[in-house]
Amino acid sequence: MSKFVLKRAANGVWYGLFTHLAHRGVKHGVSTRLGGLSTPPYATLNLGLKSGDDPDKVCLNRDLFCQAVGVDYARAVTCQQVHADRIHLAGAEDAGRGARDHAAAVPASDALITDQGGLPLILFYADCVPVLIFDPVRRAIGLSHAGWKGTVAKIAAKTVLAMGEHYGTRPADCLVGIGPSIGPCCYEVDAPVVEALRASFGPAWRHLVVPRGDRWLLDLWHANRDQIEEIGVPRAHIDISGVCTAENTELFYSHRAERGTTGRMGAIISL
Numbered sequence: 001m002s003k004f005v006l007k008r009a010a011n012g013v014w015y016g017l018f019t020h021l022a023h024r025g026v027k028h029g030v031s032t033r034l035g036g037l038s039t040p041p042y043a044t045l046n047l048g049l050k051s052g053d054d055p056d057k058v059c060l061n062r063d064l065f066c067q068a069v070g071v072d073y074a075r076a077v078t079c080q081q082v083h084a085d086r087i088h089l090a091g092a093e094d095a096g097r098g099a100r101d102h103a104a105a106v107p108a109s110d111a112l113i114t115d116q117g118g119l120p121l122i123l124f125y126a127d128c129v130p131v132l133i134f135d136p137v138r139r140a141i142g143l144s145h146a147g148w149k150g151t152v153a154k155i156a157a158k159t160v161l162a163m164g165e166h167y168g169t170r171p172a173d174c175l176v177g178i179g180p181s182i183g184p185c186c187y188e189v190d191a192p193v194v195e196a197l198r199a200s201f202g203p204a205w206r207h208l209v210v211p212r213g214d215r216w217l218l219d220l221w222h223a224n225r226d227q228i229e230e231i232g233v234p235r236a237h238i239d240i241s242g243v244c245t246a247e248n249t250e251l252f253y254s255h256r257a258e259r260g261t262t263g264r265m266g267a268i269i270s271l
């Protein structure tokens with residue numbers, strides 16, 4: 001059963017949280033499109049500086065989302081996401097990188113890890129999969145961004161392993177939330193994607209797709225769960241929100257369902 005719930009903050013922002021993370025005191029959230037200042041087609045809580053929306057409104061929206069979650073927007077660190085598998089180890093010197101200015105964000109990375117308190121990690125999504133990772137034993141966090149390319153590159157598993165390398169994180173201790181993103185109900189892909197999936201996942205690829213005509217429906221949620229389970233994160237520690245962005249465009253931005261002209265949600269996590 002999903003432990004993902006939606007909550008309305010005092011400032012009117014609606015965001016989702018994972019109760020298994022919240023119970024351990026880790027500040028985090030996945031934004032919706034409700035409670036911000038942007039106008040259509042970005043209405044209302046658009047957090048994407050590269051989406052075509054007014055950057056001043058986007059920054060105000062980011063600040064509202066950070067207030068809702070209880071973290072300091074001025075210290076949030078983000079990346080210039082490129083659908084690859086590079087992971088950035090965020091330190092105190094990165095505080096505020098990319099929060100207000102895309103050019104200042106960490107270049108060419110799709111995941112962040114840290115063991116620093118008060119250093120919120122934030123990435124942006126519209127159908128791609130947010131994976132939030134918390135190690136309560138070593139006190140470390142990770143956040144990854146995975147469309148199909150990141151998923152077949154196993155960026156979520158690599159993020160957990162990077163936390164192991166740098167902070168001594170054991171996968172068995174990690175608690176993980178897989179946030180709203182395009183679901184296996186809607187994510188149609190073509191043969192080259194399935195070939196990449198087969199090359200990366202081996203025989204298990206068959207469990208991650210369902211044929212539809214000459215294309216396939218791909219299950220990014222289970223592809224991300226399976227890759228972190230394979231390296232030792234217990235299935236009981238992994239929560240899949242099970243919310244499809246493409247079917248819920250009143251609540252979430254969907255690049256696919258809205259044909260590219262839309263905003264971005266944010267996922268944030270902070271010690």
Ligand SMILES: [Zn+2]
Pocket residue numbers: 182183184185186187244245246247
């Ligand atoms: Zn769907």
